[in-house]
Amino acid sequence: MFKTAALALPLAAASVAAHAAGSPTIWVGTETKAFLTPEQMRTFAAAPAAQATAGEPEHVVVSLRVRNLKKLEALGRAVNERGNAKYGQFLTPKAFLAEFAPSEAQVQKVVAHLRKSGFVNIRVSKNRLLISADGTVGTVKTAFNTPLVHFRKGERTVVANSAPAQVPEALGDTVLSVLGLQNVTLAHTMAVRGPRTQPKPHAAGTETGHYPLEFGSIYGAASLPSASQTTVGVITIGGAGQATQDLNQFTDANGLAQVNVAAVQTGDPSGNYSDDQEGQGEWDLDSQDIVGAAGGAVNQLIFYEADMDASGNTGLTQAFNQAVSDNAAKVINVSLGWCETDAQADGTVAAEDQIFAAAVAQGQTFSVSSGDEGVYECNNRGYPDGSTYSISWPASSPNVIAVGGTTLFTSSGRWAKETVWNEGLDGNGKLWASTGGVSVVEPVPSWQRALSVSPKPSGRAVPDISFDAAQGSGALVYNYGQIQQIGGTSLSSPIFVGLWARLQSAHANSLGFPASSIYSAVRSTPSLVHDVTSGNNGYSGHGYKATTGWDYPTGWGSFVMSKLASYVSAHPFEQ
Incomplete structure (x- = not known):
C-alpha cells in the first residue's frame, strides 16, 4: 500500500x-x-x-454549479417574505430543474470527462447537482x-x-x-450518552431526565395540534432498521399509533446501509424526540440514509441533496457536524450551501445541531485551546436553523429555568458544552446584522435558538429495547423539529424557512422565548457568556411555543 x-x-x-x-x-x-x-x-x-x-x-462526488445562485437565493427570500408577490410560491423540484439545475449538456460534458479519465459507475442525481463515480x-x-x-x-x-x-x-x-478526496476529518454525531441519572434538586428547579412526550408541554406546545399533517426527515449514516424497531416500541409503550416510516438509501445502490450499532442511539434520539415533541404523531418520518462506506463526507452531501430533490419532508433534522474550515477546504461548504439554498426556496427547513464542543469544534473536537475558537458545519450555514444546547430545570413537570449547557471536561480532557461562536467561512446574514452583542459578529453567528441538551436533563429513549438517557445538541435539534412541525401542521405547512422571522419577532417580542442569561460555553475563563437577548452560547434561548403560535397567527411571519 x-x-x-x-x-x-x-x-x-x-x-x-x-x-x-x-x-x-x-x-x-x-x-x-x-x-x-x-x-x-x-x-x-x-x-x-x-x-x-x-x-x-x-470514490468521488462531483458537485456542479447551480445556474444563477444569486437568483436562487433571491427567490428563497421572496417566497418566505409575507407581502412579497411571490410569498408562499415555493419552488418545486421540476421548476428547479428548469431554472437552476445544471443543463443536461453541462452534465454530459462532465460525465464524458470522468469516463475518459477512467471513472466507472457514474451516477447523476435527479436534480443534476451531484455526479458520483468510482x-x-x-x-x-x-x-x-x-x-x-x-x-x-x-x-x-x-x-x-x-x-x-x-x-x-x-x-x-x-x-x-x-x-471525497479526504477522509481526515469526518462528521460526527452530537449525542452525549450516559447512565440514567437521579433527579438533582437545584434552587431553580430539578435537573432530571425526560420522556420525549414531555418536551411539548415543557416548552408550551400543549395547546397546539400534533404534527400529523407534516412530513419530517431525519439524516442518518447507515441504516435505520433498529431505530424503526425502537420507535415502534416507543409508540406502543405510550399508546400511540405507529409512525408511518420510510427509509431512503441516498448514495451508491450497492453501498453499506446496514445498522451501525454505535449510531443507533443517535437515530433513536432523533426519531423518538421528534415524534414526542410533535405531540405523538407526524404525517410521515423519512430516514434519509447515507452510505456508511462513502468516501469522506460525501454520503451526507448525497443525503442532504436527496431530501431536497425529493421535497417530501417539510422539516429535516441533522444531528451531525464537523469542523467548518475543513468543510470549506474540501469543497463541502460550497456544495452543500447551494443544496440548502434550494431547500429554502422550496420552503423546507433544515434544523442542525450546533455542536457539543463549546468553542473548540476544530481543536481536536472539544479539547480546549485557549482563545482559538471554532464552530461546526453545517450549523454555520445561513440556510439552516442552528440549534444550541441548554441545561433544563423543571418544577412539577413545568419549565422552571435553563442555563447554558456546559458539563466541563471529561476524564480525557474534552469539553462538553453548547457550541456557539462566529463563522470564519460564512458572511453575516442580513437577519443577524442588527445583533447587539459583543463582540459583534464578523460572520454567520451560531446558534439561532437552543433547547435542552444536558445529559442530566436529557431524553429517556429506547435503544435496542432498553431505556437510555441521552443529551447533547443531538437532542435540542429534534426537540425544535418536533415543535416546529406542530406549528407547520397548524398552518397547513404554509410556513417557510423561519430564520429572519425568528430574529425580527423575538427582537420585537422578547416574551416569545425563555432567555438564557447564565452560564458559558468555554473553559478556564475562555468562551462566551450568556447574556440578556441573543448570545453566542444559546442564541435567543428556547421558544415558549404557545406564545410563538399566537404571534405567528397575528403577525406577518416572514423568512
Whole structure:
C-alpha cells in the first residue's frame, strides 16, 4: 500500500507544469483546495507515510454549479417574505430543474470527462447537482490534476489531496467542487450518552431526565395540534432498521399509533446501509424526540440514509441533496457536524450551501445541531485551546436553523429555568458544552446584522435558538429495547423539529424557512422565548457568556411555543 521511499510532497504548481508538459490541457481551480496543509500536519502530529499508489480505489462526488445562485437565493427570500408577490410560491423540484439545475449538456460534458479519465459507475442525481463515480488514485490525478497522500492521524491511516482539485478550462463554469478526496476529518454525531441519572434538586428547579412526550408541554406546545399533517426527515449514516424497531416500541409503550416510516438509501445502490450499532442511539434520539415533541404523531418520518462506506463526507452531501430533490419532508433534522474550515477546504461548504439554498426556496427547513464542543469544534473536537475558537458545519450555514444546547430545570413537570449547557471536561480532557461562536467561512446574514452583542459578529453567528441538551436533563429513549438517557445538541435539534412541525401542521405547512422571522419577532417580542442569561460555553475563563437577548452560547434561548403560535397567527411571519 505504501511506497518505501521518503516522500517529497508535490507542489501544486510543479504538478500543473508536469501535466502541461505532456498535454495542452489548461487547468482551472475548483472550491476543493489542498487539504494537506502544514498547519493540519502539525495538528495531527503525524508525518506523511507515502504517496497513494495509482491503482488504489477512490470514490468521488462531483458537485456542479447551480445556474444563477444569486437568483436562487433571491427567490428563497421572496417566497418566505409575507407581502412579497411571490410569498408562499415555493419552488418545486421540476421548476428547479428548469431554472437552476445544471443543463443536461453541462452534465454530459462532465460525465464524458470522468469516463475518459477512467471513472466507472457514474451516477447523476435527479436534480443534476451531484455526479458520483468510482475510480482510482490514478483516475483522480488524471481527471482533477491532484495527487493523494497517505499519512497517520492517531490510530488511523488517512488520505488527503495535497494540491487543489482542478478541471479542464471547458468545465470551469460547471464543476463547483470535487468531494471525497479526504477522509481526515469526518462528521460526527452530537449525542452525549450516559447512565440514567437521579433527579438533582437545584434552587431553580430539578435537573432530571425526560420522556420525549414531555418536551411539548415543557416548552408550551400543549395547546397546539400534533404534527400529523407534516412530513419530517431525519439524516442518518447507515441504516435505520433498529431505530424503526425502537420507535415502534416507543409508540406502543405510550399508546400511540405507529409512525408511518420510510427509509431512503441516498448514495451508491450497492453501498453499506446496514445498522451501525454505535449510531443507533443517535437515530433513536432523533426519531423518538421528534415524534414526542410533535405531540405523538407526524404525517410521515423519512430516514434519509447515507452510505456508511462513502468516501469522506460525501454520503451526507448525497443525503442532504436527496431530501431536497425529493421535497417530501417539510422539516429535516441533522444531528451531525464537523469542523467548518475543513468543510470549506474540501469543497463541502460550497456544495452543500447551494443544496440548502434550494431547500429554502422550496420552503423546507433544515434544523442542525450546533455542536457539543463549546468553542473548540476544530481543536481536536472539544479539547480546549485557549482563545482559538471554532464552530461546526453545517450549523454555520445561513440556510439552516442552528440549534444550541441548554441545561433544563423543571418544577412539577413545568419549565422552571435553563442555563447554558456546559458539563466541563471529561476524564480525557474534552469539553462538553453548547457550541456557539462566529463563522470564519460564512458572511453575516442580513437577519443577524442588527445583533447587539459583543463582540459583534464578523460572520454567520451560531446558534439561532437552543433547547435542552444536558445529559442530566436529557431524553429517556429506547435503544435496542432498553431505556437510555441521552443529551447533547443531538437532542435540542429534534426537540425544535418536533415543535416546529406542530406549528407547520397548524398552518397547513404554509410556513417557510423561519430564520429572519425568528430574529425580527423575538427582537420585537422578547416574551416569545425563555432567555438564557447564565452560564458559558468555554473553559478556564475562555468562551462566551450568556447574556440578556441573543448570545453566542444559546442564541435567543428556547421558544415558549404557545406564545410563538399566537404571534405567528397575528403577525406577518416572514423568512
